[in-house]
Amino acid sequence: MLVLLFKNFIRSKGTKIGLLFLLIIGFISLLIGRQFQEKQQNNITEAALYQKEHIARNAAFHKDEIGLLLYYIKFSLVNNTLPINSLAIGQRDVNPSIQSVTIRGLEAQKYDSELNNPSNLLSGNIDFSFVLLYLFPLLIIAFSYNIISEEKESGTWKIVATQTPNTFFYILKLFYVRILSITVLLTLILLAAIFFLQIPIDKSFFLFYGLSVLYILFWFAVCFFIVSFQKNSNFNAVILLTIWLFLIIILPAGINTYIINKYKVPEALELALTQRNAYHEKWDMNKQETLDKFYNHYPQFKNYPLPDKEFSWLWYYAMQQMGDDESSVQSKELELKLKQRNQASELIAQFIPTLHTQIQLNEIAKSDLRNQLLFLKETTKFHEKLRLYFYPKIFDNAPVNQEKWEKFKVETFKDNSEASFMKAFLPLFIFNLVLIVFGWWNFKRNVF
Structure with a gap:
């Protein structure tokens, strides 16, 4: 029976076109992921090469004052990009994966980002997560909306009902054939991704795959529930497309607007301006007052007195530090x-399956907002480490040529947090179970 149902299903030209279309779009999304992956790798390679040449060139040019040299030199920190990130690009197309900073004021540098076409950022990348979240449900709806109504409208349902001992199991078999077809398509695309994008088969991949399957089952459960009312095909199609529009576009947009208005953040530009203004006003203030604040922040440097001259690097970097300190309130608020x-x-x-899937896919791929916040925190630690290393050398005016500048390589931040199977799977599993139970109840109380 199953073989016959599968042959009947796959024989349709619409079915073949739909599966082929989604397969092609899936492979295109892998190609876009590959391009993103190569861009990230090229940026890291170029950053490492640039830092090496940049430090060597400036060290050769500014031989006399290490304070002046460190005014220009930038050091880079990379947010490690996992291969699976190519399937769910998430925040990585907006926020930079490389931070290059000097030891001057951090807040004016921390939120620098790459120049991008705003239109491209608005449309986003057609990565695999986009295909899964937006296009897979449409094909599922197209395959399932008329699973009973078509035969009722054509007058063949009574024949099926008389020849089938249990019509409910027959309906389950119809859904099973469709679920199997879509799941095989998903598996083919992700298997291709393993080889094409060099994705390791580890916990992250199994989480990604399992979540994708559960998301597909969720949309089949939605179709099962709507079909259980046994309305006509037009009604089913309109309701299912309305649900798709509501869950995919309207509800996420509404929630995003609510969150933005409830948790209003200070602009990063405003924060940078606060830092710069706090630094620039120190030029007109008493130098010792600036140094006293600096000593309060770094008591270990109290043994460096203010030199009796118009300009000193001790005072200059103290001003830079005070700029960061006086903008710290806005920084912490942001x-x-x-x-x-x-x-x-x-x-x-957790109560919206589409949003939950999107957030979890990004979390698995380390391309979510939480990862970006961890990267910014690591950037602050990285910057502080550089300051504490170089401040004594600047204040002592250590010879430039005695420093081994070649040892300063591009450093990498690795997000070691692990996604949870329970956190990723449980909400979708509950939604699927509830929809299936209610669908079964509708079928049970309705006469075929």
Whole structure:
């Protein structure tokens, strides 16, 4: 029976065209992921080469003052990009994966980003997560909306009902054939991704695959529930497309607007301006007052007195440090608000399967907002480490040629947090179970 149902299903030209179309779009998404992966790798390679040449060139040119040299030199920190990130690009197409900073004021540098075409950022990348979230449900709806109504409308349902001992199991078999076809298509695309994108078969991949399967089952469960009312094909199609529009576009947009208005963040540009203004006003202030604030922040440098001359690098870098200190309130507020946005999104998404899937896919791929916040925190630690290393050398005016500049390589931040199977799977599993139970109840109380 199953073989016959499968042959009947796959024989349709619409079925073949739909599966082929989604397969092609899936492979195109892998190609886009590959391009993103290569761009990220090229950026890292170029950053490493640039830093090496940049430091060597400046060290050769500014031989006399290490304070002047370190005014120009930039050091880079890379946010490690996993191969699976190519399947769910997430925040990585907006936020930079490389931070290049000097030891001057950090807040004016931390939120620098790459120049991108705003139209491209608005449309986003057609990565695999986009194909899964937006296009797979449409094909599922196209395959399932008339699973009973078509035969009722053509007058063949009574024949099927008389020849089938259990019509409910027959309906389950119809859904099984469609579920199997879509799942095989998903598996083919992800198997191709393993080889094409060099994705390791590890916990992250199994989480990604399992979540994708559960998301597909969710849309089949939605179709099963709507079909269980046994309305006509037009009614089923309109309701299912309305649900798709509501869950994919309208509801996420509404929630995003709510979160943005509830947790208003200070602009990064405003934060940078605050830092710069705090630094620039120090030119007109008493130098010792600036140094006293600097000593309060770094008591270990109190043994470096203010030199009796018009300009000193001790005073200059103290001004830079004070700029960061005086903008720290806004910086912490921005970080807190972004954390609150992320937490609110994750909490609300548990009750919205489409949003939950999108957030979890990005979390598995380390391309979510939480990862970006961890990267910014690591950038702050990286910057502080550089300051603490170079401040004594600047204040002592250490010879430039005695420093081994070649040892300063591009450093990499690795997000070691692990996604949870329970957190990723449980909400979708519950939604699927509820829809199937209610669908079964409708079939049971309705007479075929």
